[in-house]
Amino acid sequence: MFGLILLVLCVLRFGVLPHYDRQHNAVFVRGPYAASDRTRLLHNTEFVADLHADSLLWGRDLRKRHSKGQVDLPRLIDGGVDLQVFGVVTKVPRQSNYISNRDDTDSLPLLFIASWRSPATWFSPKARALAQAREMTRLAENFPLSLVLNRGDLSFEGIKGLLALEGMHALGGEVEALNEFYSAGFRMMGLAHHFDNEIAGSAHGVDKYGLTELGRSLIPRMEALGITIDLAHASTAAFEDTLGLATKPVVVSHGGVKGTCPGQRNLSDNQLRSIAKNGGVIGIGYWKGAVCDASVKGIVAAILYTVEVAGIDHVGLGSDFDGNIASPFDTTGLPMLTEALLTTGLSIEDISKVLGGNVRRVLSANLPE
Numbered sequence: 001m002f003g004l005i006l007l008v009l010c011v012l013r014f015g016v017l018p019h020y021d022r023q024h025n026a027v028f029v030r031g032p033y034a035a036s037d038r039t040r041l042l043h044n045t046e047f048v049a050d051l052h053a054d055s056l057l058w059g060r061d062l063r064k065r066h067s068k069g070q071v072d073l074p075r076l077i078d079g080g081v082d083l084q085v086f087g088v089v090t091k092v093p094r095q096s097n098y099i100s101n102r103d104d105t106d107s108l109p110l111l112f113i114a115s116w117r118s119p120a121t122w123f124s125p126k127a128r129a130l131a132q133a134r135e136m137t138r139l140a141e142n143f144p145l146s147l148v149l150n151r152g153d154l155s156f157e158g159i160k161g162l163l164a165l166e167g168m169h170a171l172g173g174e175v176e177a178l179n180e181f182y183s184a185g186f187r188m189m190g191l192a193h194h195f196d197n198e199i200a201g202s203a204h205g206v207d208k209y210g211l212t213e214l215g216r217s218l219i220p221r222m223e224a225l226g227i228t229i230d231l232a233h234a235s236t237a238a239f240e241d242t243l244g245l246a247t248k249p250v251v252v253s254h255g256g257v258k259g260t261c262p263g264q265r266n267l268s269d270n271q272l273r274s275i276a277k278n279g280g281v282i283g284i285g286y287w288k289g290a291v292c293d294a295s296v297k298g299i300v301a302a303i304l305y306t307v308e309v310a311g312i313d314h315v316g317l318g319s320d321f322d323g324n325i326a327s328p329f330d331t332t333g334l335p336m337l338t339e340a341l342l343t344t345g346l347s348i349e350d351i352s353k354v355l356g357g358n359v360r361r362v363l364s365a366n367l368p369e
């Protein structure tokens with residue numbers, strides 16, 4: 001019996017999971033990617049930040065270079081990335097979609113079993129969040145990667161990682177859990193993911209309501225702790241409610257704009273202006289649902305549109321790498337974006353803001369001393 005269980009666990013870990021990972025985090029064209037020496041030189045001197053990748057979810061050893069998925073530490077180095085925000089996914093409804101999802105199914109137990117995480121994580125979003133935070137902390141202990149916990153950590157040499165919770169349902173409706181998550185290292189939190197929760201409605205929820213009373217009470221607490229609020233996936237009502245209360249800049253970590261790609265979760269021009277007024281930043285994603293044309297050209301078009309409507313100080317990169325998306329390149333392809341931005345007429349100073357300067361400004365304003 002024990003032997004059979006071991007066999008099943010091995011098949012899941014070394015057969016099913018890598019296959020699923022490869023299928024669900026596909027790259028249209030594998031590197032190496034072309035960019036001129038001049039572009040690479042410029043790209044490598046800039047502070048490059050990506051606001052969202054779900055790479056922790058898959059149980060991949062991120063210290064090693066993989067031929068599947070879109071992000072690992074060797075590839076972040078090759079891509080000239082200085083700061084990677086690691087999204088922590090804790091619950092995804094079965095057959096989730098952009099339009100309307102209930103919260104009564106959960107597609108992740110098998111993934112947590114297959115990746116040999118502790119049984120505590122198999123059915124608990126909170127345990128899943130804390131387990132991924134521990135994995136990130138361990139990664140930062142054993143590799144040239146620093147975990148960003150305070151403002152000063154943004155100036156560490158080498159790659160920096162920041163932990164972000166994708167959906168505050170993981171708090172289980174408990175106010176005290178906020179402090180627990182802060183202690184675990186989380187410095188960014190998305191209010192909702194695919195479904196409405198105790199804190200806020202989701203753009204893909206059933207009722208899509210605004211901030212709940214609990215949600216309202218948590219906004220100032222998050223700001224006081226130095227946790228950046230992420231409005232990606234938030235319902236329109238929750239988006240407005242939050243900006244009405246926020247006294248610090250927010251992010252929309254990964255998404256697109258209706259101006260180049262109409263869609264449920266993409267931002268309207270008015271929402272872009274609201275983020276600009278708040279002083280925040282919008283991370284443009286690289287997948288079809290965000291930019292419609294999932295190519296360097298399509299991503300740059302969304303960036304330029306956002307610059308036009310929100311202004312150059314409010315645009316950044318938000319790949320959603322390893323977030324169950326297919327992307328035109330993996331993270332080693334980022335110099336291609338820089339090369340394309342250089343042909344748009346934006347100045348080097350402007351490009352530097354898009355590549356990471358704006359993200360650094362917002363995080364500096366929010367992180368604790």
Ligand SMILES: [Zn+2]
Nearest residue numbers: 166233254323
């Ligand atoms: Zn997401």
